[in-house]
Amino acid sequence: MTQLFISDLHLDTSRPEAIAAFETLLENEACKAERLYILGDLFEGWIGDDEPGDVGLRVIKGLQKVHQSNTSCYFINGNRDFLIRNDFATAAGIHLLPDCALTDINGERVLMLHGDLLCTDDTRYLRFRKIVRSPLFQTLFLALPARMRQKIAGTARDKSQLENAEKQPAIMDVSQRAVEQIMELYGIRTMIHGHTHRPAIHQFKLGAESATRIVLGDWYEQGSMLRWNTNGYQLEQLTF
Ligand code: LP5
Ligand code: MN
Numbered sequence: 001m002t003q004l005f006i007s008d009l010h011l012d013t014s015r016p017e018a019i020a021a022f023e024t025l026l027e028n029e030a031c032k033a034e035r036l037y038i039l040g041d042l043f044e045g046w047i048g049d050d051e052p053g054d055v056g057l058r059v060i061k062g063l064q065k066v067h068q069s070n071t072s073c074y075f076i077n078g079n080r081d082f083l084i085r086n087d088f089a090t091a092a093g094i095h096l097l098p099d100c101a102l103t104d105i106n107g108e109r110v111l112m113l114h115g116d117l118l119c120t121d122d123t124r125y126l127r128f129r130k131i132v133r134s135p136l137f138q139t140l141f142l143a144l145p146a147r148m149r150q151k152i153a154g155t156a157r158d159k160s161q162l163e164n165a166e167k168q169p170a171i172m173d174v175s176q177r178a179v180e181q182i183m184e185l186y187g188i189r190t191m192i193h194g195h196t197h198r199p200a201i202h203q204f205k206l207g208a209e210s211a212t213r214i215v216l217g218d219w220y221e222q223g224s225m226l227r228w229n230t231n232g233y234q235l236e237q238l239t240f
Helices: 016-027 053-068 086-092 123-132 135-142 146-166 176-186
Strands: 003-006 035-038 072-075 100-105 108-113 190-193 200-206 209-215 223-229 232-238
Touching: 016 053, 016 223, 053 072, 053 086, 100 176, 108 176, 123 135, 135 146, 176 190, 176 200, 176 209
Parallel strands: 003 035, 035 072, 108 190, 190 209
Antiparallel strands: 003 223, 100 108, 200 209, 223 232
């Protein structure tokens, strides 16, 4: 049984090579796998299921092929595509998961999340997140004309980029304390996440036991994918 994990593709018309690499993955390996998990930021930005755009429509088509091949595909919202909802999921044939979700791999419970919730030192981001994840904000935002939503999303992205350039890199990484707290809360010793764009496998002690945090990379210069089967796991780079 093979399970594939990806995140942070940030698909957008400006990077056709990433879209093509994703389509190739969907048509080949994903169709042969048992499960495909997408842990957020599939898109560079998502302003609502009613406005998928050309990239969104291509992705829906690609995911439909995976669905038809009997691979189950699961999705966790990222900070760029937190507005992906049931209409997109139904069209693409994927399952939406909550922010923190568990899977069973070779008999072990593994926690999956996008990763932004672990960046607890980034208080400005967490305040922003609380607002944009509120039902009131989302209802008001989704009621706006698409053009206006696009404009606001662009402004938010620019502002975010400006602020990030000023932030200490450590602030935008996960907090080890938050990692350990969430592992204790769920009673797990392995987690997989993305968001930080710092692909790595971190091994550390959690009490008397050893724990593992697997971080998926982004798809800017090349792809990143975690492959997990009965022989174990591998964090792979995918060339474009
Ligand atoms: O995305 P990334 O990795 O660059 O940075 C994130 C955090 N930034 C964000 C903001 C998104 O990038 C914005 C794009 C969203 C697209 C979907 C839009 C639909 C709704 C639009 C809602 C307004 O998530 C960044 C973190 C970083 O990860 C690392 O963890 O630090 O957090 C911020 O930059 C937040 C800022 O510190 C504070 C908020 C600035 C945004 C202000 C919005 C202004 C809107 C104006 C409307 C007229
Ligand atoms: Mn992210």
